[in-house]
Amino acid sequence: MNLTEKFSDIRVKSPLVASPDNTIIFQKTPSHVQFSLFIGILTRPDKYDRRHFLRLVYGIQSSPIANIDVKFIFCNLTKPEQRVFITLEIMRFNDIIILNCSENMNSGKTYTYFSSIPRILSRRYDYVMKADDDVFIRLAPLALSLEPLPRIDLYYGFVIPCASMNPSIDYMSGMGFLLSWDLVEWIGNSDIPANDTYGPEDKLVGKWLNMGNKAKNRFSNKPAMYDYPGTNGRCSHELIPQTVAVHRLKQWDQWLHVLNFFNVTKELKYSNLYSI
Ligand SMILES: *[C@@H]1O[C@H](CO)[C@@H](O)[C@H](O)[C@H]1NC(C)=O
Ligand SMILES: *[C@@H]1O[C@H](CO)[C@@H](O)[C@H](O)[C@H]1NC(C)=O
Ligand SMILES: *[C@@H]1O[C@H](CO)[C@@H](O)[C@H](O)[C@H]1NC(C)=O
Numbered sequence: 696m697n698l699t700e701k702f703s704d705i706r707v708k709s710p711l712v713a714s715p716d717n718t719i720i721f722q723k724t725p726s727h728v729q730f731s732l733f734i735g736i737l738t739r740p741d742k743y744d745r746r747h748f749l750r751l752v753y754g755i756q757s758s759p760i761a762n763i764d765v766k767f768i769f770c771n772l773t774k775p776e777q778r779v780f781i782t783l784e785i786m787r788f789n790d791i792i793i794l795n796c797s798e799n800m801n802s803g804k805t806y807t808y809f810s811s812i813p814r815i816l817s818r819r820y821d822y823v824m825k826a827d828d829d830v831f832i833r834l835a836p837l838a839l840s841l842e843p844l845p846r847i848d849l850y851y852g853f854v855i856p857c858a859s860m861n862p863s864i865d866y867m868s869g870m871g872f873l874l875s876w877d878l879v880e881w882i883g884n885s886d887i888p889a890n891d892t893y894g895p896e897d898k899l900v901g902k903w904l905n906m907g908n909k910a911k912n913r914f915s916n917k918p919a920m921y922d923y924p925g926t927n928g929r930c931s932h933e934l935i936p937q938t939v940a941v942h943r944l945k946q947w948d949q950w951l952h953v954l955n956f957f958n959v960t961k962e963l964k965y966s967n968l969y970s971i
């Protein structure tokens with residue numbers, strides 16, 4: 696069956712809007728957990744401030760239907776001070792994975808990420824995602840959009856070219872795409888990716904999967920994933936309530952706009968400790 700047809704009507708609901716039909720979103724009962732997702736945010740060692748901010752952004756989110764772990768991924772440290780500052784982060788947060796690769800090498804980080812992750816993680820996840828550090832992902836809508844999809848042979852994201860609605864042609868944008876665990880293992884085991892690691896990393900993943908005749912299940916989550924308004928032609932559109940991911944957030948005013956639009960800080964309960 697064509698996944699696009701089957702799922703073209705998915706409309707994810709915002710977890711922050713209470714309505715009679717989405718009360719399940721607010722239940723935190725473990726028995727509702729249906730799948731697990733590992734999100735690796737590919738970033739660079741020196742981006743301390745960005746990691747601090749993203750820890751806040753993801754630390755306050757969760758989904759009742761998925762176990763979601765978020766970690767930062769980068770290549771080998773290159774400066775003496777990084778060994779101290781990043782060790783502090785690891786001791787405090789334990790959310791960093793350092794791959795055996797070189798940051799200034801224009802190839803192979805995504806390959807190293809997917810091919811190493813089964814060995815690095817102490818457990819299996821249903822899905823593994825690669826995300827940029829300039830994207831805002833809303834975890835609850837992301838999980839809702841994954842709930843009805845296959846757990847195997849799945850390639851999910853925002854299909855390129857921007858205007859395309861056909862997930863079976865070409866590849867998913869590097870802003871944030873995910874693979875089911877079987878495909879992650881395949882990347883680590885097959886000769887096809889190992890032989891072809893140089894080039895635009897998101898495009899390569901699509902190429903490997905096509906060459907390997909993999910990822911029969913593909914899902915492009917448009918319009919819920921997109922670039923920030925005005926930043927990238929037809930990949931951009933206005934912020935919409937059913938958003939899963941907004942990409943190209945380079946400036947604080949853009950983050951502010953996004954956090955306000957999705958009412959992220961409205962969750963704060965009144966307290967004598969502060970008046971905001
Ligand atoms: C790390 O990568 C280098 C260069 O590709 C390789 O020579 C080395 O064996 C790798 N080390 C480990 C521990 O995998
Ligand atoms: C990364 O660092 C390790 C340990 O210092 C080293 O063995 C390896 O060769 C480095 N890998 C690359 C690709 O530079
Ligand atoms: C890997 O690349 C080499 C050189 O391009 C080619 O000869 C070989 O057939 C490739 N192997 C696979 C498994 O694609």
Ligand SMILES: *[C@@H]1O[C@H](CO)[C@@H](O)[C@H](O)[C@H]1NC(C)=O
Pocket residue numbers: 709711712935936956957958
């Ligand atoms: C944010 O809150 C406002 C006011 O309660 C509401 O009208 C709006 O729909 C909410 N936006 C989203 C994206 O949930």
